[in-house]
Amino acid sequence: MPDRAQPRGHHNPAAGNLERVGRVQALGDLGISHHSAIAIGDAENHHSLLETCELGVAVSNAVDALKTHADLVLEEPDGAGVAAFLRGPVLCGEVRIEPKRWQLELGRYEDGSRVRLPASQINMLITGRSKSGKSHLAGRSRKRRRQSLRTTRAILRISTGR
Numbered sequence: 001m002p003d004r005a006q007p008r009g010h011h012n013p014a015a016g017n018l019e020r021v022g023r024v025q026a027l028g029d030l031g032i033s034h035h036s037a038i039a040i041g042d043a044e045n046h047h048s049l050l051e052t053c054e055l056g057v058a059v060s061n062a063v064d065a066l067k068t069h070a071d072l073v074l075e076e077p078d079g080a081g082v083a084a085f086l087r088g089p090v091l092c093g094e095v096r097i098e099p100k101r102w103q104l105e106l107g108r109y110e111d112g113s114r115v116r117l118p119a120s121q122i123n124m125l126i127t128g129r130s131k132s133g134k135s136h137l138a139g140r141s142r143k144r145r146r147q148s149l150r151t152t153r154a155i156l157r158i159s160t161g162r
Contacts, residue, residue: 019048027052040074040082041066055099057085071099106137 024034039046039053042062047069050056058070061077072090074081089095098118106115117124126134 020052023049023052040085041070042078051101054102055090055097056101071101072097 027034027037034052035054037053038055038057039049040057040059041047041049042059044063044065046058046062046066050058050066050070055072056070057072057074058067059074059077059081061081062070062073067073074085076084085091090097103116103118106117108114126138128134
């Protein structure tokens with residue numbers, strides 16, 4: 001039988017998706033949206049945890065792959081990092097973090113860099129002349145937000161039997 005172990009630095013997206021579904025359901029059972037949750041991790045198996053929540057945080061001694069994936073990397077390791085985060089400016093509302101995963105890509109600047117708009121934690125008003133692309137932009141924004149809600153809706157249908 002072939003060895004199915006994943007090489008270090010690699011996470012299994014299929015397994016992560018199943019874990020994500022379970023986490024979203026558990027949060028829903030508690031009456032908490034995954035958009036109101038923050039995940040803090042340090043290891044390879046925390047990729048799906050960070051992906052599940054609105055904000056993904058890695059402690060300073062986390063594996064490099066998780067640090068790259070995180071929206072925020074803390075300055076301190078382990079529990080000290082978590083404690084500092086809980087006392088820090090993000091939870092007090094003094095600092096706003098725009099999660100990397102919740103970005104709406106609008107196009108590219110002339111230099112090739114991406115033009116992005118936060119797709120969460122904002123209210124958006126789209127205005128302009130007729131045929132200027134308002135409907136297209138609004139549709140792209142709705143699609144991105146719907147993608148994040150699909151899992152929640154599917155879980156609610158399964159758990160309620162509808």
